[in-house]
Amino acid sequence: MKEYRLPAADATQLNDLLTQVQTCTKDFLGYPVSKDFDYSPLLPFLQYPLNNLGDPFVSSTYTVGSREMEKFVVEFFARLFRAPADDWWGYVTNGGSEGNLYGLYLARELYPKGMVYYSEATHYSVQKNLHLLNMPGIIIRTLPNGEIDYEDLADTMRMNRHLPAIMLANIGTTMTEARDDVGRIKGILKDLAIRHHYIHADGALSGSYSAFLDPRPAFDFADGADSIAISGHKFIGSPIPCGVVVAKKSNRDRIARSVAYIGSMDTTITGSRNGHSPLFLWYALKSLGLAGLKERARHSLSIAAYAVARLNENGIPAWRNPNSITVVFPDPAGSIRRKWQLASESGWSHIICMPNVSKEQIDEFVAMMVAEEMAV
Ligand SMILES: *Cc1c(COP(=O)(O)O)cnc(C)c1O
Numbered sequence: 001m002k003e004y005r006l007p008a009a010d011a012t013q014l015n016d017l018l019t020q021v022q023t024c025t026k027d028f029l030g031y032p033v034s035k036d037f038d039y040s041p042l043l044p045f046l047q048y049p050l051n052n053l054g055d056p057f058v059s060s061t062y063t064v065g066s067r068e069m070e071k072f073v074v075e076f077f078a079r080l081f082r083a084p085a086d087d088w089w090g091y092v093t094n095g096g097s098e099g100n101l102y103g104l105y106l107a108r109e110l111y112p113k114g115m116v117y118y119s120e121a122t123h124y125s126v127q128k129n130l131h132l133l134n135m136p137g138i139i140i141r142t143l144p145n146g147e148i149d150y151e152d153l154a155d156t157m158r159m160n161r162h163l164p165a166i167m168l169a170n171i172g173t174t175m176t177e178a179r180d181d182v183g184r185i186k187g188i189l190k191d192l193a194i195r196h197h198y199i200h201a202d203g204a205l206s207g208s209y210s211a212f213l214d215p216r217p218a219f220d221f222a223d224g225a226d227s228i229a230i231s232g233h234k235f236i237g238s239p240i241p242c243g244v245v246v247a248k249k250s251n252r253d254r255i256a257r258s259v260a261y262i263g264s265m266d267t268t269i270t271g272s273r274n275g276h277s278p279l280f281l282w283y284a285l286k287s288l289g290l291a292g293l294k295e296r297a298r299h300s301l302s303i304a305a306y307a308v309a310r311l312n313e314n315g316i317p318a319w320r321n322p323n324s325i326t327v328v329f330p331d332p333a334g335s336i337r338r339k340w341q342l343a344s345e346s347g348w349s350h351i352i353c354m355p356n357v358s359k360e361q362i363d364e365f366v367a368m369m370v371a372e373e374m375a376v
Helices: 008-026 040-047 067-080 096-110 124-133 150-159 182-191 249-253 277-313 334-340 359-375
Strands: 089-093 115-119 137-140 165-170 197-202 227-231 243-247 326-330 348-352
Touching: 040 277, 067 089, 067 243, 067 277, 089 096, 089 277, 096 124, 096 165, 096 197, 096 227, 096 243, 096 249, 115 150, 137 150, 150 182, 165 182, 182 197, 243 249, 277 326, 277 359, 334 359
Parallel strands: 115 137, 115 165, 165 197, 197 227
Antiparallel strands: 089 243, 227 243, 326 348
């Protein structure tokens, strides 16, 4: 094999980057990204140009890929999300945003004259997706916890009941991890007798573990969703951003087009598709199993409860939505935000208690927050 040799200065730069990445990963509470994975047994695959070109369920002339693993990952989530046994399909995407784009694309093909409804707490990628797809949308108010305001939704849909309704439901908003209730949304549609409708669930973070909660939130196919997107690098964890989208096969069939050059079907957004990400997800699902995933959720929820309690004890008005791992509190000082890489919006900030977060980290964080309060 040909050897690549780095000039000394570039080798130093690469080493410095590694040190920086290692340090920044340690103090990281502000974004929903798991960091506790170990995919080292997969390292040999970095030697190969894995590409799952085309539809995962239709073999391709290009065979250096991980289609079998990808199919397992899609089926795993189709079952977890209670998709109809004979009507599901999906693929491993480049992330939650692409999964949302895909769901909206299917909805538009089904209802070209549809109106899209989504709450003001919706992820920024959705507005861009609507722009790309040239779909009209109406922004609905949110309740104080970040959940969609069902009254405003019902009123708005009523005024547009002559149009097919396309609902983008948040299964965990980005800032407060509030879940829109798909069952309640279905109820509103039924009440207004809007028969032509499509519900896409954006479950980027929460969608991956909502099925393990008791009570189980209304978010999946059995509750009325037509497609669900999750991110793979959030709750599960992956060195490369990725995601999974699950949709109804009958809807996917409407857009399928056979392409001779790849010997597969052109049913995905991109042509070439990363063949490594399905391997990471497959490896995680196989080694953790349902029990392991459930345990990760339990751990995260207990750490989130602990964080709220510790912050409240110290006079900081932190809160979280029921059964969520995102802890919200008033924006702290810039030094704290920088150290822990905390996002902030409209005076609020949050930490996300991902499965790798420990009580010790929360203690260290709370101590810094308290010291800051005293200094003010
Ligand atoms: C993170 C997130 C997304 C985008 O997912 P990516 O994997 O970053 O593309 C979409 N919606 C919500 C609610 C998110 O939290």
